[in-house]
Amino acid sequence: MRLLNLISIVAVAGVMAGCSTTSGSVKQPSGPEAIASEKALVMPPPGGPSIVSVVETKRGNGVEQTLSLFTSSSVPGQNFMKVQFLGASGSNPDTGSAGYRMFSETGMSREAFASVPGVAMARNTTFLQNSYGPFSYASGRSRGGDTCIYGWQQIRSSRAAHTQTRNFGMIQVKLRLCDARASERQLLAVMYGYTITGTLNGEIWNPYGDVRGADPTLGQTGTPIYPDEGGYRQMSMPLGYEPAPQAVNRATVRRAVVTRPQPAVAPQPVVQQAPPVGPRVPLPDAPQQSSQMVAPGSPAQPAAPAQQSARAGGVAVPSPDCIGDAAMTAACRR
Template identity: 70%
Template sequence: MRLLGLISVVAAVLLAGCASTSGSVRQPSAPETVPSEKALILPPPGGPAIVSVVETTRGNGVEQMLSLYTSSSVPGQNFLKVQFYGASGSNPGAGGAPYKMISESGISREAFAAAPGVAMARNNTFLQNSYGPFAYASGRSRAGDTCLYGWQQIRSSQAAHTQARNFGMIQVRLRLCDARASERQLLSVMYGYTVTGTLNGQIWNPYGEVKGADEVLGRAGSPVYPDDGGLRASAMEIGYEPAAALRRRPRQVKAPVTAPMPAPIGVRVPLPDPAFETPGANTQPLPAPGPVQQAAKAGGITVPSPDCIGHAAMTAACRR
């Protein structure tokens, strides 16, 4: 009996050891580089270009840091950062990110840390893109580079939380410094970026209820006019520098060539020479020559009047 008991104990120990050593290898949660095609947020068409995408998976969401093309003397890298907050369950073993709202002091520290040495001033104008309100701070470095730090929190309203849904949240950060772009060009990135990722389940929907169409559409007496030229997501040359665009020269317009005036056709009548005028001569106008006989004698040659040419020359008036 004692031998059987000992054998059973040894067998149990061996089985327990096999069970503990037969588990699969698991890599701890750490940031990893993913292809640009898997980016959960994209810059607007035309730039800035994506250099790399680093993804960090947590128990309550995902964070991605997109490094963007940078052409500036300000230290640091341009980036577009997105954070998804919600119990997606993609990596339950990893720790969760703190669920923090945007604070005034915290965002000021972020802006100054993103652009070292640049005096960043917050813009107090209310702005809104396709995802809701956002804000930004901007400044100019000593070398003349323009810097912008924008932030946005995408979250449904409190009224949409009453039905145990729409509790997710997305936070976006943008840092752009460029030597040639203006503040308005950098700001167009905040209007033109696209969030391609989402959270699983209606309970974590960060956008809330879908808004219906405008009531004025199709209604008589409510004209709809085209865009009046407001801020648009225009294309930028950050990350795309064609040589032809940088060496573009203004078009030179040639002066029109003036053609010379044509010479007059016909017999030139010389003006009277003032040297042949007789002082004190009678200056009264001469009577007009009659139609009967108009002749001018010069050098002994008689020039007949036009009325005495042809058959008219046989008349008695022309024979005088």
């Protein structure tokens, strides 16, 4: 009897425990969510394009973000920048893990055509490299004249840097840009100027590999270092020794300019005036200055006062009517 009671008590306790575990709180599965632009794991270069919105998806082995960028183009679609961090475990196991796949030429060409519909994209075959390593891109021009590029870059340490405890992470970046006024080189500048602000925790997921050491030629003989990139032949400084020009005192120059003699002015030719015709007649208001002359163009003075003034001084002055003819002159003397 006691055994039956004990069995019944254990059965009831098991049922109660089962009910308590099955009845839990409501859980919302994690999915893509909009976050603030300041939390973006990659940032465009200064000057744009600006970030419109950021959508983040957490995976079991990393994080994915899609940055919608400002678009000024008639080509259908939105400019974007996608970044994917792969390697960190435990971020969000409920959503599964993203595929740890490398970029392939076929897959990237397919994505480039799909992201820019209606534009014939051609892959660039020139080897290019920014601060994070090599990258590639495809470009094209729409019928309306808009320029488009689709760039991609995979940041991953080399196989030689892989060890048992480090350098297994990977970062993948993709860029889609179309603009009605920018050129291909201007759009390509975004691939050179963007900045990765996120990181993977732990040395085991380091995607950059070992830190590169200093140049082994530093401090060694036979390896000169110049201030210019062109080397010795491209340096702006002259070859050999050349004395510097003598310093000039500004005060001395200013004083010399002020005291500099003025250039001599050529003398003007003196115009010889014709001598006056007739005897010298003193002016009425200055009878004592008998040496003054009356110019031909000056107004004539009355004759009578002139004769009176002359008589008062004891000098006989002939009348103007007596000047010019010898006969008249002789008659006037009489």
